[in-house]
Amino acid sequence: MTLADNPRKNEVALDFPREWIEFLDPDDPDILIRADLTWLLSGWSCIFASGCHGINPGGAADGCCTHGAFFTDADDVKRVRKAAARLTPETWQHYRPRFKDATETDELDNDEGEPEPALRTATVDGACIFHNRLGFDGGFGCALHAQALRDGVHPLEYKPDVCWQLPIKRDYEKLRHADGTEKQVVVITEFDRRGWGEGGHDLHWWCTSAPEAHTGKVALYESYAAELAELIGKPAYDRLVELCQARRKSGLIAIHPATARNEPNGL
Template sequence: MTEVSETPLDFTREWIEFVDPDDADTIVRADVTWLLSRWSCVFGNGCPGIDVEQPDDGCCIHGAFYTDRDDEKRVRAAVARLTPRTWQLHRRFAETVATDSLEDEEGVDHPARKTAVVDGACVFHNREGFEGGSGCSLHAQALRDGVHPMDYKPEVCWQLPVKRDFSTITRADGSTAEVTWIGEFDRRAWGAGGHDFEFWCTSSPMAHTGAQPLFESYAPELIGLLGKAAYETLAALCRQRLAAGVFAEHPASAAARRLQLPIQPV
C-alpha cells in the first residue's frame, strides 16, 4: 500500500444513537468509526487533488452548490470583504453565481445555484503563485478577520468531509421520530461522479494523519450541524469509546498508523 492508495468503501463501522437533548422527537445516529478517525485535510500539504491534472486545486474544481438563499447571502456578504490583493479574480468577474442542476432522491434534476467555475476551478479559488496566497479566498479572509471559515464559506465546503442526512422512522407502535445522520462524505456521497475522482481523501491513509480525532478537530462544524447540546453528548460518547480502547477503527486511520505516516500539526 502506498501513501495515496485508498481503502475500500465498505467495511465494519460502529454507530451510536441518542436522543437530541434539545428535541425529544429527534434521534441522532452518528458514525463513531468516522468521528474517531484521524482524518485531517491535506490541501496544500501533499493533496493530489481529485483531478491529477489540477493537483493544486484540490476539490475546488467543480464549484460549490448553495444550500439555500441564506447560504448564498452569507457568502455574498463575505465576498464584499475581499480585495484585489486577497482575491485573484476580483476584477475579472463581477458575477460569482452560476445556474446548474442537482438530482433529487428520485433521480429528477432541479435547477440549483452554485459558485461559478472559472478556468477550471471555483471563482473564489486563488491559484498557486498568486501573491495574495493560494487556496480559498473566503477561507483566508475568515482567518484574517479572526472568525471561523464556516462563517464565510458555502455550507457544503465547510461541512465536508462530514455528511449530514435526515430521515423519518415509524416504530411498531405507530410513533415516529426524526433522525439526523452524521457520517462520512465518501466517494458515493458525491453521486455517480464521485467514483471518477482520481483521488478522494476520506479513504486515503495520507489524510488520516491528524493530531486529534475528527470529532475534536471538527467540533465547530459538528456544532453547526447538530447544535451545541447534541454535539456535547456526541463528544462525551466518543470519549467513552476512546477511553475503553475498543471500537471499530477506520481502515485508513489504521493504515496510516501501520505505515507510520507523519502526524500533521494541530
C-alpha cells in the same frame, strides 16, 4: 506507476465494519442522532497543499475546489454574498465586484433524482472562482477562507455550506416505531466517494479513504468541533463528545481502515 500517477490505488474499500451510536438530541427528544463513531474517531485531517492529490488529474494544487460549490439554500447564498463583499482585488485573484458574476446556474438532482436548476459558484480555468492559485500575491487557497481568518471568525461563517461541511455528511431519515410513534433521525457519517453521486467513483482521488489523509494528531470529532456543533447543535455536540470519549476509553472501537494503516490502535 507511482502514487502520484494513480493515488486512488492506496485508498481503502468503501465498505467495512463501522461502529455507530445513537442518542437523543438534548434539545429535542423527538430527534435521534445517529453518529458514525468509526469516522468521528478517525485520524482524518485536511491535507490541502500538504500532500493532497486533488480530485482531478493534475489538480493537486486545486484540491477539491475544482468544481463550483452548489448553494444549499437562500441563506447560504446570502451569507457567502456578504462575505464576498469583504474581498478586494488584492485578496481575491478572480475578483468580481458583483456577486452574481461569481455564480452560475447549473443542474442538480432533487430528492426524486430529477435534474433541476441550481446556483453554484462559477469556475475559472478549471477551478472555483474563489480559489486563489499558486503564486497569487494575495495568498494561495480559498479567498473566503482566508478572509475569515483575517477577520478572526471561523471559515464556516463565510464559505458555502458544502465547502465547510466536507468531509462530514449529514443525512435525514424518518424512524417509525411499531406503535406508530416517529422520530426524526439525523445521520452524521463520512462523505465518501458515493456522497458525490455517480460521478464520485470517477474522481482522481478522494481523501476520506486515503491513509495519507489520516495522520491527524487528534480525532475528527475534536478537530471538527465547530462544524459538528453547527450541524447538530451545541448541546448535541457536547453529548457526542462525552460518548466519543467514553468509547475511546473502552478500546473497542471499529477503527477506520485508513487510520489503521498509520495508527493500528487508533488515536
